[in-house]
Amino acid sequence: MTGRGEYRGIARGGKAVYGAPLGILMLEARFPRIPGDMGNGTTWPFPVLYRVVGGASPDRVVMQGAAGLLPDFIAAAQDLVRLGAEAITTNCGFLSLFQRELAAAVAVPVATSxxxxxxxxxxxxxxxxxxxxxxxxxxxxxxxxxxxxxxxxxxxxxxxxxxxxxxxxxxxxxxxxxxxxxxxxxxxxxxxxxxxxxxxxxxxxxxxxxxxxxxxxxxxxxxxxxxxxxxxxxxxxxxxxxxxxx
CATH class of the missing domain: 3.40.50.1860 (Rossmann fold)
Structure with missing residues (x-):
């Protein structure tokens, strides 16, 4: 890449989306997400990829220990990696419970909480x-x-x-x-x-x-x-x- 933002040489492919290396696993919720909230895209000074995990309501994750949701989070994280994410984070600190399993499943860096x-x-x-x-x-x-x-x-x-x-x-x-x-x-x-x-x-x-x-x-x-x-x-x-x- 030159100083003017122009590319030279061989461009490498293999992903669907470029320029957004961080994937965020989102809970399924409808409350407002104001600037500064993780789920508001304007919060970040860089592009991110979002994936909503169906059925992962705040009540189910925070109050019920995310019971039964690990396979859904793994599948969503794998989708983000296939799309182009080079690392994964999540939209709830309570998902620290899945730190080890998610990191093992996607083979990219994971920071759940x-x-x-x-x-x-x-x-x-x-x-x-x-x-x-x-x-x-x-x-x-x-x-x-x-x-x-x-x-x-x-x-x-x-x-x-x-x-x-x-x-x-x-x-x-x-x-x-x-x-x-x-x-x-x-x-x-x-x-x-x-x-x-x-x-x-x-x-x-x-x-x-x-x-x-x-x-x-x-x-x-x-x-x-x-x-x-x-x-x-x-x-x-x-x-x-x-x-x-x-």
Whole structure:
């Protein structure tokens, strides 16, 4: 490729789609996906490939442990790879349960959950500080989810179940309308509850892929660095397409 964006030499084929190396497995949902949400294409500064997994509702994945859905996620991931994806991620942090199986099935890099950042973030913190997690539902984020993502089982966790809007829209009612200000307040309130109960928390990881629109507000309210699926996927993609320097 020349400096003017022109190609020379032999062009290689073998895929159906080019220029979008990252595939995203999406839950089947109808709630709003605002900019910053993983399912909003304008969130990403690079092209991505989406594949909705039929029957994978938020309730079934978050509240029911994604029971019976592994074959559907594997098939969808394989479709994305056939289409041209060079790596796979998912639209719910609770899908850490499928990390090992998906990676084995598609033979490309897989990052199922924002929670996979926890060990990296922990390594950046001074002694006496630890990572805390804000999740859409603390009650169903089990040791199995944490272990699959490489998180310590005693990690401090706070959920949005007691809020007025975020949990209601995403899980309880799957509403097609959402009060964004109320949703943000629910996420911020959960983060504040987390650091109040656990003042040793020195950084926060947001489990839910719908939370990145509120990450800045969480960081400002808590005074803690805040990481989410956007930070994970940005890092993940950087390895797929390293920047070329002049």
């Amino acid at each position: 924002s929670l996979m950042q926890v060990p990296w973030v922990q390594a950046t913190l001074p002694p006496g500080r630890r990572v805390g997690v804000v999740t859409v539902c603390a009650a169903t984020l089990t040791p199995a989810h944490l272990e699959a993502a490489g998180c310590p089982l005693d990690i401090p966790v706070a959920g949005t179940e007691e809020g007025r809007e975020f949990f209601r829209v995403l899980i309880k009612a799957e509403s097609q309308d959402m009060d964004v200000d109320l949703a943000q307040q629910d996420v911020v309130d959960a983060a504040l509850a987390l650091v109040t109960r656990h003042p040793e928390v020195g950084a926060i990881v947001l489990e839910c892929t719908n939370m990145p629109p509120y990450a800045a507000a969480v960081s400002e309210a808590t005074g803690r660095p805040t990481y989410d699926i956007y930070s994970l996927v940005s890092w993940f993609h950087a390895g797929l397409r390293p920047r070329r320097f002049a």
